[in-house]
Amino acid sequence: MDTDPAALLRVYDDQLRTDAETPGAVSVERRGPLRLATFPGGRGFVSYRDLGGADAATVRAWVGEALEHFRADPAVVDVEWKTRGHDVAPGLHEALLAHGFVPGEVESVMMGPAAGLAVEVPLPDGVTLRRVTGEAEVRRMSAAADEAFGDPVSTRRADDLLFRLARDPDMELWVAEADGLVVSSGRLEPVPGTEVAGVWGGATLPAYRGRGIYRALTAVRARSALRLGKTVLHSDSTEYSRPILERSGLVRVTTTTPYEWTR
Structure with missing residues (x-):
């Protein structure tokens, strides 16, 4: 599998x-060129694929039109505008700020061969991994992730x-547990019609970090990806998870910064 950053960026x-x-x-x-999506819960x-060489005035107009689209739906309570570091987007940062969007943390877009992460990783004593599917388990996983992210x-x-x-049904939710407590979690999202699966939502409680749990959770998702015929993994990574993925052969192909608007 090619690990050339330019090829992976394509x-x-x-x-x-x-x-x-x-x-x-x-x-x-x-x-x-914009894709305006509304998700359950008012998000x-x-x-977009790119902005087609638009100038700053056009970009600013698109920001205003997009925000008005969401403002018109009273159920929408917040909006994320996902930017990428390699895009040609004149005036976008300024236009987003002018319309009330607040930039979040810069993350690294990581990509690379799934085989590099599909390894056996020893777990600390008392820690187990499993896939969750039921509503109560999913809510428990989500609450633990919220706590991990503060x-x-x-x-x-x-x-x-x-x-x-x-x-x-192909999306997989995985947790690591210790003494009945969810201490780490993440999901696998195979992308239909592509060779790619996303590894998302990696979150570990502070007291359990640095013990190989996140790496083990990533490895089990990589093995699942390969079973599903997905040979490339993709993740938007914080500075905590990026080094773990780099050690497994993923490379940074660009950056992504979310800009958030709240009603």
């Missing part, structure tokens, strides 16, 4: 910056996960 742009980004959306509308999302427990995020799981 896979990312061509295979993933499509409707593959919004499989759980209840609606998707197009405005020029809006903006993405966020309030959100029933909205759990509802979104359950909605997506019902629509996509």
Whole structure:
């Protein structure tokens, strides 16, 4: 499998910056190159393959139109505009700020061969891995992830996960447990019609970090990806998870920064 960053970036742009980004959306509308998706629980999302060489004035107009689209739906309470570091997007940062969007943490877009992560990783004593599917287990997993990220427990995020799981039976949710407590979690999202599967939502409680649990959780998802015929893994990674993925052969192909608007 090619690990050349430029080749992997082409896979990312061509295979993933499509409707593959919004499989759980209840609606998707197009405005020029923009894909405006609405998810359960009142979450809006903006993405695109590229901006087609638009100038700053056009980009600013698109930001305003996209925001008005979501403002018109009172059920939408927040919107994420997903930017990428390699895009040609004149004036986008300024336009987003002017319309009330707040930039979040810069993450690394990591890609590489699944085989590099599909290894046996020893777990600490008392820690086990398993796949979860039932509603109560999914809500427990989601609450633990919220805690790991330092966020309030959100029933909205759990509802979104359950909605997506019902629509996509190939999506897998995995947890690591210790003494009945969910200490780490993550999901695998095979992308239909592509060679790619996403590894998402990796979250480990602070007291359990640095013990190989996240790496083991990634490895079990990589093995599942290969069983499903997906040879490339993709993840948007924080600076905590990026080194773990790099050691397993994934490379950074670009960066991504979410800009958030809240009603």
